[in-house]
Amino acid sequence: MKLLLPLLALLALHASQAIADKAIFAGGCFWCMESDFEKLEGVTDVISGFTGGDLKNPTYNGNHSGHYEAVEITYDPTKVTYQGLLDHYWVNIDPFDDRGQFCDKGLSYLSAIFVENDTQRTLAKASKQKVIAQFPKQKVVTPILPFTTFYPIRGDESYHQDYYKNNPVRYKLYRWNCGRDQRLKEIWGNKVSH
Template sequence: MKTVLSALLLSVLFFSTRVSADETILAGGCFWCMESDFEKLDGVNDVVSGFTGGKTRNPTYNGDHRGHYEAVKITYDPNVVNYQQILDHYWVNVDPFDDRGQFCDKGQSYLSAIFVASEQERVIAEQTKEAVQAQFPKQTVVTPILASTRFYPIKGNEIAHQDFYKKSPVRYKLYRWNCGRDQRLEEIWGDKASH
């Protein structure tokens, strides 16, 4: 009896002290930049670069990733930052009007997209998209809201892509500047752009 009570008490303590976390997957062009932009947001615990949205199994950066988006899986504490705030931060870090990619990166894998895992997420995502469209009535927001599919994190010998902005800060800053990301974000969003 004591063993059962001890086990029950331990499980109650474990579950009551667990850190609450939610996840979402977003595509916004280069996953190096998305990772950097989201790791700066309070309440974000982890950002993992990878691929999603395609049918090719085990996509790789230097191999076959046809049909996939470069994306990030964001783990966040909903007690600090909620899903809508995550999306508000997302919008000011992408060009929602570019139907060919993001900034200097063009092609299907660099398109922007929001991947939703529930109807509640879809409703919030649609509302934020409508708010962006209302803010820019003369332009068309092309960022789709799609059902979540399997996320493939970067792995193996391509793991250098994870945390690239920390591992190679000079190369990362040169890439970001030469790609025109921050310049375009400021052009669209003004002081709301975060970089």
């Protein structure tokens, strides 16, 4: 019996990983993106990091030139679809800001959807067209880009992972002072999920 329990736990872990898919989104501050997606039913893990650039092993306090702050989302497609992730993504970003997101400006804070295959590309393009149709007088600047290596935050900078959980007061002050929720409400109204 003692051997059976660890074996069953290992099989359950393997089974859950077998039905897991991944998605990568950039939407400004990865603390906020992590917080927004971890609340979504069916999302099993959200990792903060960098993607989109050529520089290997970017760091937050060092060089991350050319990279976007992004999140890698692991999800159970039997509970939430990629389309569901896209729907959630759009109402958690400002798709019209070509300088960054909210109070954070610069390339690393731009929004982007990173697609890994034709299915993701097709769904992402269709979701972007819906947003364009919804806001015909504004320019949607969020690009759909090919997947590149995702570099998770690590080492001395690991405090960025789960920042909203580990530093709730600082996180809430940052989010409020950055005007993120106020701008999201202005754009999306009652579709915002906070």
